Amino acid sequence: FRLKDPWVTSQVTVADLFSHRSGLPDHAGDLLEDLGHDRAYILSHLRYEPLTPFRASYAYTNFGLTAAAQAVADEKGVPWEKLAADTLYKPAGMNSTSSRFEDYAKAANRARGHVRTGDGTWRPEFLRNPDAQSPAGGVSSTARDMATWLRLQLADGKLDGRQIIDAEALQRTHWPESVARPPNAPAGRTGFYGLGWNVSYDDQGRLRLSHTGAFAQGAHTNVTMLPGEQLGIVVLTNTSPVGVADAVALDFFDIAQTGEISRDWIPLVDALYQQEADASRSKTDYARPPADATPAKDSDTYAGTYESDYYGRARVVADDGALTLELGPKPQTYRLTHYDGDTFSFRTAGENAVGLTGVTFTPDGKSFTVEYLNTEGLGTFTRTGATPR
Template sequence: MGLGRNFRRWGMWAFIAVMVLSPKAASAETITPDRITAALSKLELLAEGAVADGGVPGLAIGVVHGDEVIFLVGFGHREVGKPEAVDADTVFQIASLSKPVSATIVAALVGKGIVSWDSKIADLDPAFRLAEPYPTRELTLRDLFSHRSGLPGTAGDDLEDIGYDRAEILRRLRFVSPSSSFRAGYSYSNFGLTEGAVAAAKRTGKPWEEIAEEKLYRPLGMTSTSSRHADFIKHANRAALHVKIDGIWAAKVKRDPDAQAPAGGVSSTVRDLSQWVRLVLGNGVYAGKPLIEADALDQTHVPLMTRGKNPVSGGESFYGLGWNVEFGRHGLSWGHAGAFSVGARTLVTLFPEEKIGIVIVANAFSTGVPEGLSDSFADLVFDGTVEKDWIKAWDDTYAGLFGPAVAAAKATYAAPPSPTRPAGPASAYAGRYSNDFIGDAVVSRAGDVLVLKVGPAGARSYSLTHFDADLFLTFPDAETPDRPSAVGFAVGPNGKASAMTIEFLDDNHLGTLRRVGD
């Protein structure tokens, strides 16, 4: 990995090595129409059961075999407490399932010779910068779509959370130190991939959202699909986002992902996404007509960066260009998951050798229902029986990923030390603070509490509750409203804070802002 010009050689050797070591999948001949029909029948029962058991409020599934959509069904409700049912035409926000969709769109540009996967970002978008000059000069579309640019995974996500738009977030990535040497490490980056897509579109002179429609959505008749949030909210038949509050699903938060549209901002239906699956399984041919050059599309499925093992099934997993490439118990698969922590879960899994694909969209987070249903369907198709309760296995995995972090934050700030040291006067903390990455922040007094405002023109506001001495707590996450985060002040001999560190903006050690005025 990280071999620059030698990526093709590395990718081929990785492919050969893992295929030799991987379990042998069932041949296409053993996957009979009767077995697929039986698998679909059982899949429907499993999905109905997942909704009935409260696994998700609603979901929709599309299945493709060959060049035919053989299953399109919705389950449950668009929003809890309301009667409207999910169907095949319910529009969902698909979160990071947007990444392989966007890779397909860029492949269309590559196939037309507009760009190549090795086009340099410095040529496509000369204003873009990374923290260091050499990666900035050598960075390519391939690097950004395979997450090997060195950008930390969360770079830019924090700026999006506090209200910055796409252009400003991409400009400020230059202030983020790399998490690894260029091309030497895999770090999943929403805004890295977003820059790749936006840079590719610049060569056309059109915005990304328009290119997405022109190169993919309109040719495939994906009439309910868009990369604009405004289009999503125009649909009456759309799914709400759900999170669990006190163990009950609730539609409390909305999400506008326009800033990272190529990486996470697509909205679509299983009917539309199934058309895209047909195109990918057809190697760029759709309904008998070549739409994307096979060579350009094939590059998206070359395993470039290792991701380790699938945490549940144990398969060897790699990242290509916007796609996970996995060698598991049923052989080669291409896939990608998506999630919004404010309430969305999505998944696509393709078995290219057998020309079978499944896409699942759900309106809740966190849940392992999409992976559980996909793995169960694969077992039914390849083996005729489900190996184990995959939904439970994936639910347990997600609980292990997210539960401890919330519990740790609660435990850290469960109670102040005894005795608690008093805060200084409000005037010690009130003032203007700034750094190049986060920009300006203002702390002011509002009645008996301090309020922190950050983002463009103070777009986001957070109340600060005293914890101990010069340390305050706030609760920045709408989806986990009881999860605290610290805001600490460094108070000098003059009794004034000279700096402030905002914990929830400090993932990349850029959360410390210096006082610049009162």
């Protein structure tokens, strides 16, 4: 495990990575997971990611947190998944909880993730294996087990008279570490991030701990606690995020505070998720090529094997004039559709899919750039071997 700056590599701690202040960009490594790379590959390639100022900037990174958890497991000499079971799940009696996908997959009674289809219905189209980022988002559990976990959190690590987790260590995770959301108005409130928690303070000055988690391929959860009131809720849903899990938690605390729901939270929260989705989409409408589009070169001009230090090997295959792009270690295959000149498009897939994205080749055929893989400037693949003429 290394980061781009050797000094940061030498200084970064587990706490830095758990509070997302290492300087890694937002969701660094997630696209590698989408392409099928395993945990070892992803963690070893975070060194290519550009860094923002160390301990002075916040960006949520699943694989930053995973790197920290893996470091702890390595020091203990056991896999993270076993460490989580031995130190928490088993002692707490959380017998339906696991950090291994295979345990979820073989469970007779399990929820399948649902996504909204084009006709507005919800269907279980995907079965997502999150093992690569298991410490950050790979736990499967039940409402009953999560209620047990809530009780443990609210009782300073104690459960039925037994100290499962050291109280001082657990309290440490609830402290503010990073400024995650600076106030956007003079009367606004700062949002913090602790060691795996959103940390904030309500109108009465009470500590409020929360976290939401989601997979676009069909899961959305929310946990919110007021430790001072010994009150908490976990909401689990088997759909891609539409705001329901967050709205249920907000309703719950409205009722606990005043006896009634203060507003209809679903449209507000759903709009935030929709805003995030819209922001990730390309500003170019690749479904509508320009009327005066320049023809592409002969398909053999683009065919060949390419390499990226970050994403690994890619191939462009020409077959009867049609082009196919192969990405990832498996590999994954995408049909390229001509857009304009040396630019093509394909429909993205996976957890971080953004619809249609562009693939632009250089005129000399020596390299190409995939738009949605290039957010941090890492999406260019360079030809290996001879260049076609």
